[in-house]
Amino acid sequence: MENLTVLVTSIDTPTAHGVLKGLKEIKNIKIIGVNPQTLTAGNIFCDRVYRVPRFTENKDNYFEQLKEIIDKEHVQAVFPCHPHEIDVYEDYKQHLTIPFALPESSHFDRLTDKDTTYHWLDEHGFSEYIPTYYTFKSHDELARLIHNEFKDEDELIVKNTSGYVPSDFTLLTHHDKFIKAIETQQSHVFAFEDYLETDNTDHRMVMRKLDQSEFSVDLYIHDSKTVVSVPRQRIGVSDGLVLDGTLIEHTVLIAISIKIAEALIEEGFINLQFMKEDGDFKLTDVNPRFCESQVMSLGAGVNFPELFLTYRLTDERPVPRPNWNTRMVRYRESVFYHNYNADDEPAVWTAPGE
Template identity: 65%
Template structure:
């Protein structure tokens, strides 16, 4: 890696894949150039969505956390679909580790699945079809929230927010951001600053928000 840095005159490293995060964290003390990862006393927690949620809840920020359930087997998921989540038309499943879209899937009825095909929506599955798959790793499931989504880039220095930039995610497809509009949203600036200062000590952090029922 040092040879590549020298040969290509690399001045900074920006990890772009979830698996690179652990690699660069381990390689931190060997790099001769800066790399764009946040500094945090809770770095291991940040690698897992459930651990991050649990930490935020412990810090009194439960009102910003969506209601979710974890499962490993599809017997557990089926029980959740038939009980705790029985009134939901669409559910979202994600892996507990990795970035936001890892393992992303929308589960719905067979009727709505057919509509999704007609509308050319991808990553949408009928409940029964998804339950027949062989996945056995830890995942989380929650109701599919409204379409109003926000992304906030926060820069923190010495555990204090320097700047917070909210964007409305105007182009989102299957959990991936395609476009967005920067806006001044005082509530999001305050919320994102509080969360970021709870999670990291220095550098950048990106947070995603969804406002339920618009």
């Protein structure tokens, strides 16, 4: 690939930073970033950054400005990096004529809701990988479920069925454990009785707290066949951000993830997350997008952003071989902007020397 120009959205997010790190390893590439603010930590990876409105505030204006930037910079591919951009998948298809890094699926709308995804998988022979769960909207329903289905459980997990981020969950427990959680500054913990008093009618799901170990699998699919499957064990996580983890050649997880991913999408990157229930792997999340922790695969020699560009823009069909047992430990770096004026932030930022 020569003289390639790509655009990355929401460059202030951890997801974008992982994608940008992969893109920076490609030779002869120009990276355009877009964001509501033009001075972010993501700028260090970009050649130019444009201010655009939040797509959640004005979707039409967002795509109009995105298209103007794409035309002006001769962009050849787009990486949507905000978790909620999967909600505007159809808008991307409508407005863009170039590849964008959300997976192609004949039933993408099902992938944005856990309950709908589980039902579809159950109907297509994947019931053994679905955890035991129940859905509810009212807290009267939840109280009945706790009493009838989970009466012997000390801890339960509640999640929105349409949640997009790992930290979008609540742990319910007894009052004494709730007090201990407060004392140790744990977040997302509620006492059963307190949670039942909250005002919430979202469509949610409740399940047992599964085994502690969490596993995540990054996959690239081409023409409904897996190019590579990279499992990793999450060791340290803070508010949904993976700080420590190791890539492992787990043949069982590789086989399970390949079966599920090839059933869900036809082309592109997808991330699947697993935990164990009674000793068996269960699918706990489906992320039909680049996720923030895929950067772990980059450190093991699998550059998923480059793989997407290669498969979508060229006739080359590489099959990367992961460097197994690679461990990632994350740290935070600082970016400095001198002579900064909050009232005069530029609409367009250009890297020095450009």
